[in-house]
Amino acid sequence: MQRRPWFELHDDPRFPRFLRDMVTDGLEHLWNTLGSYGSVAPRLRQAVAQSGAAQIVDLCSGGGGPWLSLAPRLGSGIPVILTDWFPNLPAFVRTRERSHGRIQFRGQPVDATAVPEDLRGFRTIFTSFHHFTPEQAQAILVDAFRRREGIGVFDLARPRLRTMLLCSFVPVLTWLLTPRMRPFGWRRVLWTYLLPVVPFTLWLDGVLSCLRAYSLQDLREMIAPLSAPDYAWEIGEAGSVKARVAYLIGTPMQTSTARHASEVHELPG
Numbered sequence: 001m002q003r004r005p006w007f008e009l010h011d012d013p014r015f016p017r018f019l020r021d022m023v024t025d026g027l028e029h030l031w032n033t034l035g036s037y038g039s040v041a042p043r044l045r046q047a048v049a050q051s052g053a054a055q056i057v058d059l060c061s062g063g064g065g066p067w068l069s070l071a072p073r074l075g076s077g078i079p080v081i082l083t084d085w086f087p088n089l090p091a092f093v094r095t096r097e098r099s100h101g102r103i104q105f106r107g108q109p110v111d112a113t114a115v116p117e118d119l120r121g122f123r124t125i126f127t128s129f130h131h132f133t134p135e136q137a138q139a140i141l142v143d144a145f146r147r148r149e150g151i152g153v154f155d156l157a158r159p160r161l162r163t164m165l166l167c168s169f170v171p172v173l174t175w176l177l178t179p180r181m182r183p184f185g186w187r188r189v190l191w192t193y194l195l196p197v198v199p200f201t202l203w204l205d206g207v208l209s210c211l212r213a214y215s216l217q218d219l220r221e222m223i224a225p226l227s228a229p230d231y232a233w234e235i236g237e238a239g240s241v242k243a244r245v246a247y248l249i250g251t252p253m254q255t256s257t258a259r260h261a262s263e264v265h266e267l268p269g
Contacts, residue, residue: 006212008205021088022198024063029177031066039239041073047251051150053122056080059112060128063088064095067103083110113139122150129153130213145226148252155246157209167206171199219248
């Protein structure tokens with residue numbers, strides 16, 4: 001296992017809740033404005049269809065994740081349910097309204113390592129998998145595999161110098177995008193411009209995310225014990241040089257296509 005146990009500021013329980021919500025708001029706006037996860041849409045769309053899931057259950061959704069830009073690329077109108085251990089309810093409500101109801105949410109805390117039995121669907125995790133220890137990350141995959149739910153893990157953070165250097169642009173983008181964020185009030189102005197805690201946190205946590213991100217080899221080690229003829233794993237990267245997304249997709253297979261499900265496919269972007 002190559003991953004190292006670094007920390008992130010907004011993960012700390014002592015980090016103020018209102019500032020955590022501003023940080024996740026900032027991430028949501030960055031991802032949707034830049035379309036950072038658009039490159040994985042074809043693979044996600046195919047995996048959801050193969051799994052036969054009636055909805056997508058997004059784990060660790062933060063401020064709404066990349067769904068406002070990503071959901072329309074999935075085509076079929078499949079609903080998305082946002083969840084989080086610290087649900088940013090105002091952001092979830094805004095995302096539901098802006099998606100015209102296609103994106104819903106669970107208001108109660110949801111543990112990604114033990115998803116409630118009544119929350120069925122294809123699971124997704126965007127830019128959050130590295131927040132978990134190897135044991136917790138393994139538990140997330142095991143739970144989906146055991147219950148034969150599809151799962152997609154997607155992460156822009158990579159343990160590479162080039163990716164960490166790109167994080168230096170995040171504060172500038174945050175200052176440019178903040179006037180579009182709602183609600184736009186004195187508190188957001190104070191903590192973004194006058195006392196730039198939010199852009200600083202986004203920059204530092206971005207660098208730390210890269211340092212603690214799981215490599216493709218780490219992901220291969222995690223799924224090694226999770227093999228079955230009716231479940232397929234796919235590992236790879238997609239996107240451009242500036243926005244390279246690592247992904248791990250697990251898909252429960254129909255009987256007619258299950259004969260290759262125990263294979264791990266590594267595809268080029």
